[in-house]
Amino acid sequence: MIKFLLMVNRQGQTRLSRYYQPVELTKRAALEADVVRFCLSRNKEQCSFVEYKDFRLIYRQYAALYIVVGVTDAENELSIYELVHNFVEVLDKYFSRVSELDIMFNLDRVHIILDEIIQNGHIVETNKSRILAPLTALDKMADG
């Protein structure tokens, strides 16, 4: 099961966070700082999976942006690793060449996309066009 998904940059600023299990607001900052520290300290040759407390972190780096997913022990790490890439591909398709700025200024849309992919800690949709369907419909409504 997926516990949370974070997007953080090299400076350690959180760009997006989504928790699928309740975590106290006060503890989130500490957790996010820890997670960033862990990921930044690792080099390319090292494993993309890290043990953190009683769960695993899976991270993937895109330019200066890290996407980190926390999962329980029973989860298939590699499938989540690829899910992150799928997520980025969807963002790329929607924003056409996505950048950190796109995410900063369109946080609501990124959240809508993420909510289509993951719900309650489970993967619910991976088909790119279907993930984007509600969002494109919304955009059309806003335009028209």
Added chain:
Amino acid sequence: MKRLSSTFMPSNWLSRAQRWRKELDLQSTNLIEVCMALTVVSQIFPKEMIPAILPLVEEKLNHPKEIIRRKAVLALYKFYLIAPNQVQHIHNKFRKALCDKDPGVMTASLHIYLQMIQENPEGYKDLTGSFVNILKQVVGGKLPIDFNYHSVPAPWLQIHLLRILSFLGKNDLRTSELIYEVLDESLRRAEMNRNITYAILYECVKCIYTIHPKSNLLEKAAKCIGNFVLSPDINLKYLGLKALTYVIQQDPKMALQHQMTIIECLDHPDLIIKRETLELLFRITNAQNVVVIVEKMLEFLQNSPDDYTTIDLVGKVAELAEKYAPDNEWFIETMNTVFSLGGDTMQPDIPNSFLKLLSEGFDSVEEDRKLRLFAVDSYVSLLQGETRKLPQCFLQVISWVLGEYSHLSEDHNRSTVLRLLEKLLDMKQTSSETKCWILMAMTKLCEGTAGVCVAQQVSETYISSMDTVLRQRAQELQHLSQDSELREEVLPRDSGLDPMEIDSSLSFLDEFVSGALAAGAAPYKPPHQRQEELAEAKVLSLEPYGLALPISMSSCSITDRHSPTPLSMSSGLSGDSTDVSHRAGLKLDGVQRVWGRDGYLAKKESVEEAAPVQGLTPVHSPSLQNEGDGSHSQTPTPTPTPEPDREKEQLASSLFFGVSSQSSVCLMGKPDSTFNRRRKAKVQAPGVTEQLSSSVAPVSNAVDNLLCNNLQDSNINSVSAASSKQTCELSPRVPAANGTCNTDCGLPESDRKRSNLSISRDNGLVDADSALSEDQGSRSDLCPSSYLPAELCGLYRSEIAPLCTAHSLELSACHVHQGDDMILIIFISNSSDSQVLQIRLDLKSEQLKVTCVSDSSVENIKSHTVAVYQYSLAVKRPGVDVEVDGTLSFLLPAGTPQTKHFSYKLPLTAFIRPLLISTEEYGTMWLGFSHEVKQNLTLVDDGCEPLTFTLNLLKNRLQLHLVEIIGLEGILACRLLQNQPCLMHCRVHAGALAVWLRSPVPELPDCLVYHCQRVLQEK
């Protein structure tokens, strides 16, 4: 807004406000609004709102757009997660979703199925074929092209299906046979070099090793794992290790094939790889390789980065050490390292079980003495060195052991030990808790003039301490050091084994409590009740449903919600007594677990096992031992041996030593574990019986019972019947006794007493009796129903259900409704020709309070007889079904102790009785109860009066009391034994029965709704 909403927990005001928005949105005709509403519903939703919104969501299942159907299914999944009982009735709709023509909707429904199958794989075996078909189609590329990810068809869907299939095929040959083909297909298709195909392969491998094994698939899976582990890609290597860790639990031989890789991974610079490797080694540890593996683990611990890993690994090392320790020195030394490394972060049960192990000892007194002596020696030398770095919890262990056992050592006299302890006391770092332990130890040790002198000095320092516990200990030390007689009495040497008596009801405080109450103190309220009252104050006027109160009730003077009567009533009903017992039960559990017998037993067995091994190999020096055994352990690896690898190979053979030698015999894992367990059970028996003897007091004597029947029969024939005749008749008559038993119930009380008397006088007879029947060799049919205690005959009872069999013993049970009591009767019939000794029956349950009814306990059961045990049951925590777990332990004629576990399940309805109240009383009670559930049920229609018919059906089937029916509404009342009411209000609404239940007991309404649903569905 999404971001905002996700940060709030459900059930606060925000979500309440949102919910009304949502309802509006759900009814909207705008596709996007509905879609967004459903997305939110499926992520955050308060449980109590489900009934209101469920019909709307159900409706959306038939929506023409796939996206709406899909989101509706996901919303239902969320409902299932938070309140499974409430979506019980729409399981067929899940099936429809599974068969939906759109793959997206089908995928969504899999979430529900994965959850349900995980909980109850038996219930969904019939769907195996469908899942296999779906997977076949997906693998075969039948899905539209946009489901592909990097040209792999719907990989996450495949993974999801594989997980479902592995749950279904687990331990089930027939289901597994359906799955083999598609697994083969998946393995074949997934041969592209992409990460995502590896993820699918990993899932396939897990599935293959979970379901019933098939050799050619196992081979392929093994090859897969080999590719993973040898891959240069570090992520794959990790996954391979993880798969290997999983697989070697089923087949330890796999570890041998990859031993060199495992050794390499052990020195890998990446910590997570190292960690995963240790996890793997932990699974293959046995008495032969424990030394090497523990050494590796401790090595890792020394550079361990974070607390969590330390806690986890320290626990594992301690477990291995207790289970497989080859000798005392090694055990004590390992535990020393564990304590100093683990420090104060480790689980408290590690020091606890270690001390328990020391104090309980094993069978051999000599062995115990040696172990304790060694511990004392090693601690004294530790204390003589640098003590500043030792963690507090280690110091506590040390001081306890020194206090208890330093008299065993001749090298160190008491004053030396006392001085060492005194040195500890003076250290700055020592916490006050540790100081208490040290003072306790000193109290045990202060003897002789020197000792008393030190003790006086120390106690004077601490007698004025600010810490009350410390002051208390100092006082004790002072007084006991002066009065050696008293000290002998209070702290007798070697007293560790006497079980302590604990008065869990705290009855000795009764006087104090009543005194305080008389002086005007407020009575104690358990925390949950306090919370309840608080909640009551909060929920107050947010109830929109309040308007829909039945007319009958509104007419009967709606008292203030806070009127004292209903409140005090609910508090009285939620029962202090049950609460106390609940806590007592919890505590007991805790104690057993913390002090887990495993350690003690495991240690024992390891000592036995280790002895021959030691003779074989000098375990301490892994590098030396391989010349001999290396030959056979290395045969599976065909790799040539370059010189620098020699060291590694030696390590390998020492690591995999046990595995290789055993795997040649069998797939070691399983047989070995059962062996262990049996060993444990065997050793456990005496310990358990000793521990529990005070708490368990079984039950009516089998012999008595036999006689009772016997006598009653003879009563009919003639009381003065010749004893010899009686005995001869006994066994053949047993089957027939069933009928007579019932007629006996009619016997006047005095008659029965008389018969009892005469029996007890002829006690000698009974023995002759059984001897006779043995002689005759008559195989009596031990029908349990004939042994039902006379006073319970004729009462309503359940079928007698078999529980388990253990050797010649057969256990069966039934429950009897005796007025307001629920009696559980357990029959143990011995069908063998020999007596079974030291029978002990121990029942416990988290949901029920089990009290033993019959007074005498049956120790032995003669051949061809039945013993009857009676327990009275009361509900502590309601559930849909309630279960009693039991342990039967006994001694076979050969003298070997045996234990057997069983469980008995009974529906909650067995504890439901009608609550006879009037409409007015109902009205007042209704307002006082805080826990409620609302739900729509199906209305059973008999043609004319559906409401009356349905309510009568419920009343008869569930033993409810029908208070009144007015128009389209009806009210019912019942109580859960002993006295916990539940009120039910029903209303016909849109062709369904809207029920609303309230009770002071949190779980009760939910469970009752479930049973109502069952009754109406069966109809």
